[in-house]
Amino acid sequence: AQKITQTQPGMFVQEKEAVTLDCTYDTSDQSYGLFWYKQPSSGEMIFLIYQGSYDEQNATEGRYSLNFQKARKSANLVISASQLGDSAMYFCAMREGGSGTYKYIFGTGTRLKVLA
Amino acid sequence: DTGVSQNPRHKITKRGQNVTFRCDPISEHNRLYWYRQTLGQGPEFLTYFQNEAQLEKSRLLSDRFSAERPKGSFSTLEIQRTEQGDSAMYLCASSHTRDRSPAGNTIYFGEGSWLTVV
Numbered sequence: 001a002q003k004i005t006q007t008q009p010g011m012f013v014q015e016k017e018a019v020t021l022d023c024t025y026d027t028s029d030q031s032y033g034l035f036w037y038k039q040p041s042s043g044e045m046i047f048l049i050y051q052g053s054y055d056e057q058n059a060t061e062g063r064y065s066l067n068f069q070k071a072r073k074s075a076n077l078v079i080s081a082s083q084l085g086d087s088a089m090y091f092c093a094m095r096e097g098g099s100g101t102y103k104y105i106f107g108t109g110t111r112l113k114v115l116a
Numbered sequence: 117d118t119g120v121s122q123n124p125r126h127k128i129t130k131r132g133q134n135v136t137f138r139c140d141p142i143s144e145h146n147r148l149y150w151y152r153q154t155l156g157q158g159p160e161f162l163t164y165f166q167n168e169a170q171l172e173k174s175r176l177l178s179d180r181f182s183a184e185r186p187k188g189s190f191s192t193l194e195i196q197r198t199e200q201g202d203s204a205m206y207l208c209a210s211s212h213t214r215d216r217s218p219a220g221n222t223i224y225f226g227e228g229s230w231l232t233v234v
Contacts, residue, residue: 004158035222043205044119045159045225091158103172104223106158 002027004092006107013082014115020067021077021110023092029053032096034075035104036066039089048090051075082114118142120226122208128232129198136194137229141210148191149223150183151207152176159207159225165191166213198233205230 003026013019025034036048051059051066059066067076079086092107121140129135141148147166151159162181163173167188177183180198185191195202209223 037225043125043207043228043230045207045209047222047224050222093158103161103164104159106160108156108158 002094002096002105004094004105004107006092006110008110009108010111010113012113012115013079015084016081018078018080019082019112021079021090021092021112023075023077023107025073025075025092025094027073027094027096029096032094034066034068035093035095036064036075036077037091037093037106038086039091039109041088045091049077079112084114084116087112087114120208120210120224122206122226122229124229125227126230126232128234131200131233132197134194134196135198135231136192137206137208137231139191139193139208139210139226141189141191141208142212142224145210145212145224146188147211147213147223148185149209149211150191150193151209151225153205153207153228154203162193162206195231198231200233203231203233 005024032053034051037045039045049059049061049064049066051068058068063080065078089109089111091109093104095104149164150162153159161174162177163183165185168185180196183193205228207228209225211223
């Protein structure tokens with residue numbers, strides 16, 4: 001069965017330092033997409049970064065990068081130069097199949113707190 | 117381009133009452149999704165529309181839940197005879213089938229509607 005596991009309920013990081021949020025997934029599909037979303041206290045889920053299962057390069061988007069290790073089925077999010085505004089819940093999600101697939105499966109999230 | 121809009125943002129209701137949430141997707145997005153999120157959990161898929169057609173409903177969506185998207189634009193999610201277990205945040209999201217970004221069909225969420233059943 002498809003599954004996303006985020007083993008870190010909470011993380012602290014000092015401002016301006018980098019932090020890695022862990023995500024492992026389980027799927028039998030060859031084609032899938034991995035996403036990270038940020039959820040501040042307001043509730044909105046903000047799309048951060050995407051990695052396709054066939055992408056050979058790790059995705060990067062500004063201060064966000066995705067450390068994709070396909071053999072290990074892991075898709076960790078790296079946030080560089082943390083800012084106070086990065087404090088939020090972070091969810092890893094998987095979409096099985098191609099872009100026509102509509103169902104995303106989410107992990108339980110990691111609460112990140114950036115310390116001044 | 118405005119984002120996904122949901123209202124009301126917060127609703128407190130007594131057990132047994134009916135509630136309705138509205139979602140306005142991003143303009144021209146033809147797909148619309150409803151998810152539910154309880155405390156300490158990630159969002160769980162409830163249902164999905166392509167244009168006005170409701171194409172799938174999760175088994176989480178009991179008979180007391182009904183969703184509509186009558187003109188293929190906004191959507192409503194109604195919960196009848198609410199129970200305390202319905203307390204959650206209801207998230208709406210939208211996407212476009214012609215999304216040409218690398219992710220293709222990335223879903224964009226609204227701020228959610230918090231429901232508390234007392």
